[in-house]
Structure formats: structure tokens, C-alpha cells
Amino acid sequence: MDAQKIREQFPILRERVNGKALVYFDNGATHPKPTSVVDAEVKFYHHDNANVHRGVHALSQRATDSYEGVRNKLCKFFGTNNTQEYIFSSGTTASFNLLSTTLAPRVEAGDTIVVTRMEHHANFVPWQQLALSKKAKFEIVELKSDFTLDRDHFKRAMAMKPKIVSFSAMSNVLGHKNPVSELATLAKQAGAIVLVDGAQLVAHDEFKISDLGLIDAFVFSAHKISGPTGVGVMWAREEFLKSLPPYQFGGDMITFVEDQSTIWNELPWKFEAGTPNIAGVIGLGAALDFMTEIGRGNILKLEHELVKQGLAKLKQVKGLKILGSESHEGRAPIFSFILEGVHPHDIATLLDLEGIAVRAGHHCAQPLLRHFNQTATTRASLSYYNTAAELDVLVSAIENAKKVFSRGT
């Protein structure tokens, strides 16, 4: 499928904004949904609507089969073979809260928890708060001037024998990959539990869980890969999951409830209390099918071209500075930038008037922006269906923004 064929699958791309064709460069925040994903949800509600794991009747069986079938799809997508290792949550944020809450009993005063400077708040605040409440040390691994993680600092942090090390596989601001497997090995050697934020990586790379090395858990949100909002996946090693206490209590997560005690359900349901987002999970299944159909290798190729074009075109803009690696390799088409003399909010408003959707703000990564002495940046985050022509629209709108703000000088 070429970009044009792919684009036809996303109805939202036919929207017009302020009289202009929509240029959607906010994929990092959430990805457009193809017709097949929405159809899968509609089909569930129209034909199979029933609760899962409950009833003997036909609809309940169909609902359960479709819902549980998505775990098989995940196994295929990530090259694993144990469906028990996939827990559905409401998103990356929810998964990290699950992890920080269930790991809390293991953290004691004086222990160390390690994150990095480039974390999204979802993988920062839960650990910061856990450390605060336990009087544990919260160590933030810094970046080098080329925007990559400071490996020496990471090694020094591992010498502190941390209990937990949690880092992102790809920053939602900087757009490049971290060497997950290498970092995981170092962290494991130090005896740590290793957790990975995969919210961006899953949208922009082709990999198997085994490529990530000695990690204990990998979490992401369905909506970043063209699935529905409100659905998250936590993959975690079976032994690791078994070592965790349940997170939330209630229906579905039990095997037997006595008057004074309860026996927990098996994996994965032990961590899925209450009626889940059934339609959403089924929609995620359709999103995985969609990406597989386009081909993850193809996605990578299309995005690599956008990385090259994007960097080349943005470099032409005088006064524009990209916060992130200028190398093409291991990079997604996520371009965070600052423009001399024009605040990101003003850029975003002026771009919006041209139909271009970008994000202006702190991108839920205030510790990272503080490091750059910024309170906000503008971020154009592209996806495989975007085009070089759209990049040209962006560049000319940025040039125009510069003109508006240089009036009278």
C-alpha cells in the first residue's frame, strides 16, 4: 500500500480545518483511526454486545472469544507465545500506576528508583511519588548534549543497586530510540526490576519483545497505534506478574470469594478487575491487523523517508532549532522545535489557521523541558501516512508565523 491508499483508510484526513485541508501532525498525541478499527467496535456493539467471562449464552461467548482473541494477536505481533503475559488496562498511565502501586511494598527507605530525564509524566510522577512516600532515592539519569542518554550516568545509577529502573524506549519529545536491551542488561546485572515505556516505540519501530532483552514489563496505549482511546496493554514476564499482588479488587479478578478471604483469579485476569473496555480491546485487535496489513517494515520505510525529508526541510528554516537528534538513524518523524522570537503557542495558533495540527506545550515532559530551559516547544509528530507535500505546507506556515512576529521590526 502506498501513502495515498493508506490515507483513504483514515476518514478524519478528509476533514477541513479553517477552510484548509487538514494536515495532521499530532500523531504523537493520538493516531487517527482507520475505518476497520471503528467498524470492529461497531460490529461488537451491534452484533455481539455482552459481558465477558460471564454467561453461558451465545453472545457472551462471542464477546469473550473476540476479547481474549486479541491476546493471541498481541502474541503474534510481538513474537511471544504466552497470552497470560498481556494485561489490558486503560492506557500507559494506568499501567504505570498499576506497577508503582503493586511494587510499592518492596520499596524501603534508602532504596533507589531510577528513571531518565526524558520520561513522560506517566513514567515519572508515579515513581517520584513512590520514592517520596518511602523516603527512597529518586535518581534521574541525565542526557548528553547530543540528546542521547548519558550511558556513564546510567552506569553510575546502576552502581546504586536500584530496586526499580523504568525508562522509555523512545521519547515523545526527542523522537529517538533508547538502547533498551543494553540498558536492560545493565539494570538486571544491578538486580533491578526493569520496566519500559513503549508508548512511542510501538508506533514507530518493528520489534519483538525478545529484542528488548531482559526487561520485566513493557507498556503502551492502543490509541497511539490507531486503536481506540482508553485501552492499554501491559506485557510482563509471567514470573514477574506472579510475584505481584493484585492491583484493584472486585469482579473478574477472583476465583473464589469466602466471607473473610478471597482467592485471586489466574493470570492475566487477576489484574483485570471489573468489566473491561471490551469494544476498545476488540478495536485494538483490528488496529494490530491494520498495521500488520500495511506491514511494519513498510511503516518503517515510509517513516524513515519522512525523517530524512523533515530534518532537511526544517533545517532550511532560519531561527528554528530542533530539540532532538539530527541523525536519521533510530529516529521517528517526531520533530520538537523552538523558533526564535515566536512562542510555541503562537506558532500553533498560526499553524491551526492553515489547517495544521501540531502540539504546543510541555508534552507531559516538564523535567525534560526544564533541562532545555524551555517551558514549551512546538512538536510536529508525523506518521507513515503523512507526506512530503504536507511538510512543505508546514514549512511555509512556519515562515509565515515568523513574518507575523517580525512586523514592525
Place this chain on the structure above:
Amino acid sequence: MGHDALYKEIILEHHKDPRNHGLLESATASITKHNPLCGDNVTVQIKLSPDNKTVDDIMFSGSGCSISVASASILTDDVKGQSVEKTLKLIEQFRGVMQGNEKPEVLEGDVEALTGVRQFPVRIKCALLAWTALKELIENQNKEKSA
């Protein structure tokens, strides 16, 4: 919709050359407010007269977009030397206009240029930031005094 409604000359001019920008050495009270949307912040410092009835001096600092900087600049310009009573009234009018409960005609002078922001709902927060901060600052002073 063009950008002219938002980025009027007066606004761009205040942005480029903000009035009362910096730190107020003689401040008797100060407040910092964040815009959670973008992480921007504004600090407003005031020096009230001994009877708390007049804004003798006012300065602002922080980082922000053109709208929040211009808005803070216009605000400080308008209320410097004013009575606290008039200041609070102006803040109420401005908030009313921004939130669409009051006709824009009640605003006079440079502040009128900010009425275009109403066509850009996501930017209203930017325009209100310093005004909300000053309101809270004065209210805190009044509370302290009556306590």
C-alpha cells in the same frame, strides 16, 4: 478566519516591548501562576499603599506566549497607580468579556485589543493568566488584613 483578529498591532507591540516587566524590589506581595496547558507561568508583584487601597507599583515576570505577555503588560499598565477597588472592577470586566458574559465595549484603551482572543477559545487562558493572578493576590492581601 485570519490571524489579524488575534495578533493586532497593539498586542505585538506590547509583546515586543512589555511594560512593567521585571522584578519589583519594593514588592509587598507576589504570586506565581501556571498555565497547566503549556507550562507557562507568570509572576505578578505589587506594592500596595500602606492602607491597602492603592496599587502603588506593579511588575510582572515569567515566560509566556505573546498573548499572555501582552495581556500582562496591558494589565499592569492599566492598574498602576489605580485604586484597588477600580483594579478589581477592571479585572471583573475583563474576565466577563473573555468568558462572553460581558460586552467588549466595556473595555477601553489598549485592553480592547485583547477582545479578539475570544475567537480563539484555547487562548483565553493565556489572556487571563496575569489577571487571575492579580485578583488572587489582592484577595489574599485583603484576607490577611482582616485576619
